[in-house]
Amino acid sequence: MNEPAELDLPVEGGTLRVLRFGNGPRTALAAHGITGSGMSFRAVARHLPDDWSLFAPDLRGRGGSADTPGPYGLDRHAADLCGLARHLGDGRPAALAGHSMGAYAALDAAARRPDLFDRLLLVDGGLPLPVPPGTDPDAVLGATLGPALARLGRTYESDEAYVDFFRAHPGLGPHWNADVEAYVRYDVTGAPGARRSKVREEAVRHDGRDLLTSAGLFAARLTGLGVPALLLHAPLGLLGQEPPMLEASLVDHWTGGPGGLRAELIEGTNHYTIVLGTAARTVAERFVALGG
Template structure:
C-alpha cells in the first residue's frame, strides 16, 4: 500500500482543521469517534495527542486505528508539520508557548477537559500544560517523555541538541530528491528495521515540504532548538513537575532513538526519580524503541489500551 492509499483510507473519520493561535494557525488532525455502524458519536470521550520534537500529528495514526470509539485531537505543534505561525515573542517557542497553543486548540473544538497523551517532547508539553491550565486536563498519559532526561550539565545549546537527538536533528538540514529517497533514509535507520508500515510511509510523506528535488523535513530547526534546550535546561518543566497534581501514567520504551539499550529512562534512574512522585505510575512497553512505541504495532496497541484505561479512570 502506498502513502496515497493510506491517505484515502483515513478519510472515513479523519479530517484536519486550522486553529488560530498567536502569529498564525496550527494544523490539527481530528479522528472523530464512530459507533459499530460507522455513525458519528458526538458524546464520545476525547483524548488530546501531542507528538514529539520533530514529528507531526500523523505519528498517531496506528494509535488512532485502535481507538475508533474515542475522539482524538492531534495538532502539529508550532514549527512542525503544517503549523508555522510567526513567533509571538523573542523565543520561537518553548514548553509554555506550546501549552498555551494547546488550550487554543481545545477552545476551538469545544473541548472542556481532556486526557492528554504526550509522546517524547509532547510529554513535557503535557506536564507544563497540566500545570498552567489544570482545569483543562483530567489525567496525563506520558509516552517515553515528560520526566527529566539524563543530560550532562554545562552543555551549550547545540551540544544539548546533539546529545539528545543526534541524527534526528541532523536530518533537518538534509534535502531529498523525492519521497522514495526519504523512505530510503528511514529504512536505513535502526529504529524501523522491523516496524515498517503503510502508516509510517504516510507519516514520512507528510513530513516533507518544498519541491522536488529539494524536499526537506517540515520541522523548523530554530523552534526545535529552542524547545530542546527549554525542556532540558529551562524552568517551566521543573516547576510543573514540582506542582504535579494530575494522576499520571508513564509508558517507557526499553530501547532508545537508535534502537539502543537502555532507552531514555534507564530502570534504576527512573525508579529513583519516581520516588518523589506519588501521582505517577510507570510501566514498560515490551520490545519497542522510542519511535516504535507510537509508530509500531506493539507500541500503538499498548498506548491504545492505556488510553482506554485512563479514560475509564476519568
Template sequence: MTRAPEEFEVPVPGGGLAVLRWPADAPDAPVVVALHGITANGLSWARVAHHLAGRVTLVAPDLRGRGRSGRLPGPYGIAAHADDTAALVDALGLGPVVLTGHSMGAFTAALTAVRHPHLPAALLLVDGGVGFPVPAAVDPDALITSVIGPAMRRLSMTFPDRDAYRAFWRGHPAFADSWSPWADAYIQRDLVGTEPELRSSCALEAVRADGVDQLREEVSGAVHRLPGPAVLLWAERGLMDEPQGLYDEQRLAAAGLDPRLVRTRPVPGTNHYTILVGDEGARAVARHLLAAADVPGPGEPATVPSR
C-alpha cells in the same frame, strides 16, 4: 488502516495551528488530545487512532514549527506549545480532556497540565516528560545535539523525491523491523517543497529552542508539580533502537518521582519510535488511553476512571 482524519486549523498567536481529528463513533465520547515529538507531526498518532477504533475522539495538532504548522512563527518553546494546546481545547469548546504526549510532546503535556490545571481529566506520558539534572558546566545545545543529532541533521537535508525520503527512514535502525503504511504516511506528511528539493517541514530554530527548553527546570520539573495523577509508558530501547532507552528502572528511581502521582509502566519490545508507531506499542498506548477515559476496549469492562 483506519479512516483518514479530518483536517482543520484553529487560531493561535501568529496564525493557524493545523489539527488532525479522528472522530469517535458516538458524539458524546471522551476526547483525547495527543501531542507529538520534537521532529514529528500529528500523523504520528494514526496507528494509535487505529487501535482506539472510534471509541474516543482523538485530536492531534501539528505543533508550532512542524508539519502544516511549520510556518507558524516563534517564539518557540514548550510553554508556547502548552498555551497553543490550551487554545486548541478552548477553540473546539472541549471540556476536560485526556491529555497525552510522546517524547517532547510528553514534556508539553506535563507543562500544559501545570499551566492549565483545568484542562486534563487524565494524563498519559509516552517515553518522555521526565527530565534529569544537567550539570552546570554542560552546554545545553551540545547536549541536545548529542541526543537528537541525527534528527537535527535530517532537517538540513534535501531529498530528490518521496521515494528517497522513504528509503532514508526505512534505513533507520528504529524502523528496520516495523515499517508500515502508518509509518510511511507519518513521515511523508513531514515533507515540504518541490522535487528535486524536498525537505522536512520542521523549523530547525524551533527544534533547537524546544530541545534546550526541555532541560529547564520549569519544563523538566513539571512532572513533579502535576495537578493530578499520571501514567508514564516507557520504551525498552532508544532512538536508534539501541539497548539503552531514555528510561529504565534505575533512571526512573533516580528521578525521584512520587509514585502516588506518576505510575510508570514499561512497554516491552519497543523503542522510542515504535512505542507510538509500531503495532504493539500503539496498541499499548491505545489501551491506556481508553482506561484513562474510562472507556472499555472490545470485550473489556471499564476499570480505570479518569479523575
C-alpha cells in the same frame, strides 16, 4: 478509523494544523515529539474507541504548522495545547497525551490548567533529564539528535528518496509498516528534485535547549500534578538500542511520589515504535483506562 481530517485551528499569533482522527464526542489531545508531527498518533488513534476523537496538532515549526510564527519553546507549546483544549471543549475536560518532547509540553499544560484535562499520559518523555552543570545544550543536542538534525538540512530527489532515508533508520527500518510510512510521507515538502522535511531546524534547536534547561520546571510540575497520570516508557532508545530515552533509575526516582505518577515499561519497543508499532494498541488502551 479513516485517514485524519486536517483542521486549521486558532492559537495566539496564527493557526495550528490539527489532525482529527475519529468523529466521536469524546475529545483527546496528543502532542508529538521534537521532529515529529500529529501523524505520530495515527496508529494509537486507530485503537481508540469509536466514541473518541483524537486531535493531534502539528506543533509550531512542524508539519502543517511549519509557518506558524514563534516564539517556540515548551511554554508556548503548552499554551497552545491549553488553547486548543478550550477551543475544542465540549463541556468536559479533554484527555491529554504527549510523546517524547510532546510529553513535556503536555505535562506543563496539565499542570498549569488541570481544569481543562482529566488525565495525562506521558509516552517516553516528561521526566527531567539529568544534564551536568556547565554542559553546553547545543553539544547535547548534537550528540542525541545528530541524524535528525542532518536530515533537516538536506534535500532529496524525490519522496521515495526521503522514504528510503527513513527505511535505513535503525529504529524504524526493521519495524516498517503503513503507519511509519504515512508518518514519513506526511513530513515531506518542497519543489520537485529538492524535497525536504517540513520541520524547521530553528524550532527544533530552540525547543531542545528549552527541554534540557528546564529540569526544575518539570520537577515542580511532576510533584504538583492535579490529574491522574501515567508514564509509558520504552526499553530502547532513538536508534532502536540501549540506552533508552528514560533510564530505569530516572523512572524509579519520579514515580510513586507526591504527584502520583505511575509508570509501565512497554517491552519490545523503542522510542518510536512505542507509538508507531504494534504497541500502539497498548498505548491506546492505557490512555482510555487512565480516566477511571
